[in-house]
Amino acid sequence: MTALIKINDKLSVAGQIALEDFATLAGLGYKAVINNRPEGEEAxxxxxxxxxxxxxxxxLIYAHIPVTGPSISEQDVRALQAVLATTDGPVLAHCRSGTRSLTLFAIGEVLDGRLKREDLPAFGAEHGIDMRGADAWLARNGQ
Incomplete structure (x- = not known):
């Protein structure tokens, strides 16, 4: 199984998971999986x-919120937040590396005032994920 990066008690992110990993995730107590990869992104x-x-x-609950770095919209951010808000237990969001999944979460945290944009680099470093994409999205969207 790919490495899971725990962000908080509600969210973990990861790179691509295998189909057989779903049973492991359920066994670990996860309640939902969010797939942030567009169809056919990679062979x-x-x-x-x-x-x-x-x-x-x-x-497990399953949600598909496919995004690429440039295509992220506020609607995508809010869709991820809705899954987190309505799931009674931990959620795993995955993409190719975990970066897009954490980017969606971080953008929402900044938009809602729980994280400051200037704290994004440290937040990303804490989890081993580069948050430049989240910062660029916020800059493009007047945040």
């Missing part, structure tokens, strides 16, 4: 429908 990645079936098989 060999499971299709969203395959991930959804794997999640269903082990009782």
């Amino acid at each position: 060999g990645q499971p299709a969203s429908a395959e991930e959804e079936a794997a999640a269903d098989d082990v009782g």
Whole structure:
């Protein structure tokens, strides 16, 4: 299984997970998986429908919020927040490396005043993820 990066008690992020990892995640107490990868981004990645079936098989909630760095919208940020808010337990969000998943979360935290934009570099460094994409998104969107 790919390394899970715990952000807080509600969210962890990771790179691409394998279909067999869904059972492990359920066993670890996760309640939902968010896939932030567009379909066919990379050869060999499971299709969203395959991930959804794997999640269903082990009782996990599944959400597909596909984004690329340049395509992130506030709607995508709010969709991730909605899954976190409505899931009773920990959630794993994944993409190719975990960066986009954490970027979505961090943008929401700044928009909602729980994190300051100037704290993004330290927040990212704490989790081993570069937050320049989140900072650039906030700059483009007047934040």
